[in-house]
Amino acid sequence: MKNFDNVTIFDHPLIQHKVAILRDEKTSMKEFRELVEEITKLMVFEAFKDVPTKTVTVKTPLEETTQTMVADDAVTIIPILRAGLGMVNGVHSLFPTARVGHIGLYRDEETLEPHEYYCKLPDGIENSIAILLDPMLATGGSAVAAIDFLKKRGCKEIRLMNIIGAPVGIEVVAKAHPDVRIYISTLDRELNENGYIVPGLGDAGDRLFGTK
Numbered sequence: 001m002k003n004f005d006n007v008t009i010f011d012h013p014l015i016q017h018k019v020a021i022l023r024d025e026k027t028s029m030k031e032f033r034e035l036v037e038e039i040t041k042l043m044v045f046e047a048f049k050d051v052p053t054k055t056v057t058v059k060t061p062l063e064e065t066t067q068t069m070v071a072d073d074a075v076t077i078i079p080i081l082r083a084g085l086g087m088v089n090g091v092h093s094l095f096p097t098a099r100v101g102h103i104g105l106y107r108d109e110e111t112l113e114p115h116e117y118y119c120k121l122p123d124g125i126e127n128s129i130a131i132l133l134d135p136m137l138a139t140g141g142s143a144v145a146a147i148d149f150l151k152k153r154g155c156k157e158i159r160l161m162n163i164i165g166a167p168v169g170i171e172v173v174a175k176a177h178p179d180v181r182i183y184i185s186t187l188d189r190e191l192n193e194n195g196y197i198v199p200g201l202g203d204a205g206d207r208l209f210g211t212k
Contacts, residue, residue: 004170004171004174004175004178004182005178006174006177006178006179006180006181006182007170007174007181007182007184008046008047008181008182008183008184009165009184009185009186009187010042010043010046010183010184010185010186012042014042015039015042015043015185015186016186018035018038018039018042019039019163019164019185019186021035022035022036022039022163022201023199023200023201025202027207029207029208029209029210032207032208033086033208036086036087036090036135036163036204036208037086037087037089037090037093038090039090039163039185040087040089040090040091040133040161040163041090041091041093041094042185043090043161043163043183043185044090044091044094044095044161045094046183047131047159047161047181047183048075048094048129051070051071051074051075051129052070052071052074052129053068053069053070053071053074054068054069054070054071054072055067055068055069056068056069070095072097073097073098073099073124073127073128074095074098074128074129075091075095075098075128075129075131076098076099076100076101076121076122076125076128076129076130076131077091077092077095077098077099077100077101077131077133078100078101078102078103078121078130078131078132078133078146078150079100079102079103079132079133079134080103080104080105080132080133080134080142080143080146081102081103081104081105081118082104082205082208082209083134083135083136083203083204083205083208084132084133084134084135085208086135086204086208087133087134087135087161087163088100088133091131091133099122099125100122101119101120101121101122101125101130102118102119102120102121103116103118103119103121103132103146103149103150104116104117104118104119105117105142105145105146107141107142107195113141114141114142114145114146116145116149119149121150121153125150125153125154125155126153126154126155126156128157129157129158129159130150130155130157130158130159131158131159131160131161132146132147132150132158132159132160132161133161134146134160134161134162135162135163135164135204135208136162136163136164136165136197136200136204137160137162137164137165137166137169137170137173137182137184138166138169138191138195138196138197139166139168139169139172139191139195140168140169140170140171140172140173140176141172143160143162143169143172143173144172144173144176144177147160147173147176147177147180158177158179158180158181159180159181159182159183160173160180160181160182160183161183162182162183162184162185163184163185163186163204164184164185164186164188164197164200164201165182165184165186165187165188165197166187166188166189166190166191166197167187167189167190168190168191169191169197170182170184170187188200
């Protein structure tokens with residue numbers, strides 16, 4: 001796969017350890033959901049090293065001091081429904097006051113093209129960093145469409161976070177939106193004839209919510 005300046009693929013042993021368990025077909029729904037949150041949290045530490053901050057005055061038991069805090073409304077969380085919901089708590093645990101928008105997309109089983117069925121975003125989203133969440137980046141079509149929707153609604157800074165990505169999906173998004181930073185925990189081999197990532201982990205939404 002070609003290297004892109006806006007793509008970060010993690011190579012951290014803690015993340016890879018958790019991804020290995022995540023892939024296992026014997027991993028329970030409860031454990032799968034917990035692992036998705038944990039992996040997301042580990043990725044957020046890297047993805048938001050440059051989060052906007054403000055300086056505040058804090059009175060300790062001994063004296064007053066200045067301290068850096070995350071700026072108000074610095075981040076807006078936007079999961080792509082439904083699998084992206086599994087990553088929300090991982091971000092919220094670090095940004096508990098972040099507002100959450102939702103983008104609903106479904107993929108045509110024949111053309112693999114994405115179609116929007118729901119979009120609800122907080123007011124003022126254009127003034128924050130929009131973090132778009134989806135565990136899987138397969139063809140890249142849904143991610144490109146979701147980013148298009150966000151830009152049309154005024155979002156100026158968008159970051160995409162996926163747990164597993166296929167080379168073709170990463171290239172599609174990176175070329176379509178070179179201004180969007182993409183964070184992937186694990187790069188997989190390819191897509192199969194049905195558009196699923198292999199070796200992958202199956203359908204992330206089904207494994208998160210116990211459906212088939």
